[in-house]
Amino acid sequence: MDTLALADGARPHIAIPANCFAETVTSVHHYTDFLFKFRITRPASFRFRSGEFVMIGLPNAEKPVFRAYSIASPSWDEELEFFSIKVPNGPLTEHLQKIQIGDTILLRKKSTGTLVNDALIPGKRLYMFSTGTGIAPFASLIRDPETYEKFDQVILTHTCREVAELAYGEELVDRTINDPLVGEMVDGKLVYYGSATREPHAHTGRITDLLASGQLFTDLGLPPINPDEDRAMICGSMAMINDTKAILEGFGLTEGANNAPSTYVVERAFVG
Numbered sequence: 001m002d003t004l005a006l007a008d009g010a011r012p013h014i015a016i017p018a019n020c021f022a023e024t025v026t027s028v029h030h031y032t033d034f035l036f037k038f039r040i041t042r043p044a045s046f047r048f049r050s051g052e053f054v055m056i057g058l059p060n061a062e063k064p065v066f067r068a069y070s071i072a073s074p075s076w077d078e079e080l081e082f083f084s085i086k087v088p089n090g091p092l093t094e095h096l097q098k099i100q101i102g103d104t105i106l107l108r109k110k111s112t113g114t115l116v117n118d119a120l121i122p123g124k125r126l127y128m129f130s131t132g133t134g135i136a137p138f139a140s141l142i143r144d145p146e147t148y149e150k151f152d153q154v155i156l157t158h159t160c161r162e163v164a165e166l167a168y169g170e171e172l173v174d175r176t177i178n179d180p181l182v183g184e185m186v187d188g189k190l191v192y193y194g195s196a197t198r199e200p201h202a203h204t205g206r207i208t209d210l211l212a213s214g215q216l217f218t219d220l221g222l223p224p225i226n227p228d229e230d231r232a233m234i235c236g237s238m239a240m241i242n243d244t245k246a247i248l249e250g251f252g253l254t255e256g257a258n259n260a261p262s263t264y265v266v267e268r269a270f271v272g
């Protein structure tokens, strides 16, 4: 069995589990005391659909702790990007938040998930509703050409408590629009709508309230969501998912799955 270079807190000679790849951290960026992004090398044989998640861990114990992470990079990317919270005393994130370039990350070989284009029937507009780290799967999907082949307009909403937490999404959309590869495909189709709930911002309030009041549609200059034209994906806390689902169902959308595509799909934003 192979042995690994030491990551933070690692013990020597930890074996790589047979169902994992051992990959190298290539960049780390901290946004706030609670949020950071990192990128790792991508194994040549690791295939995934944009929007899926995978289990990741650190080689710092005989039985490493694994947590589900949405892959934030698109399926064509040479590297893999992840967006993480820092949970105080979190079994994985208390160590993961200290990773540095060159450290080793364990990546399970199989990815899965329901926030994929295949789980939705075609439509005119795709709404992506996210809170907190729930934006991660959409960071993947907004950079995938298939999303723009399937929809004329892609509306990414991201709601956080504080304005600083919106930085990842704002930067991401900016980079995507200005990217030499995907910029042209995205131009005029990708719309970003950020809102903060506990600080003043251009848009304030929970996405559920912005939907229910119609403020979102007024701000975007779009008609209210309707099942003939609109599709949606939701990623956030359990409470946010349930409340958003109820509103979308009120608009006439119905939940889909990989084996039964329909007009909206959901996934819980994972906690590290």
Ligand code: A2P
Pocket: 131, 132, 159, 160, 161, 196, 197, 198, 206, 207, 208, 236, 237, 239, 240, 241, 243, 244
């Ligand atoms: P709020 O500040 O009003 O609680 P959290 O970090 O708790 O997951 O929250 C992330 C964002 O999601 C916050 O802006 C929070 O708003 C919002 N949020 C929390 N619960 C819900 C819910 N049930 N429906 C819609 N948005 C929610």
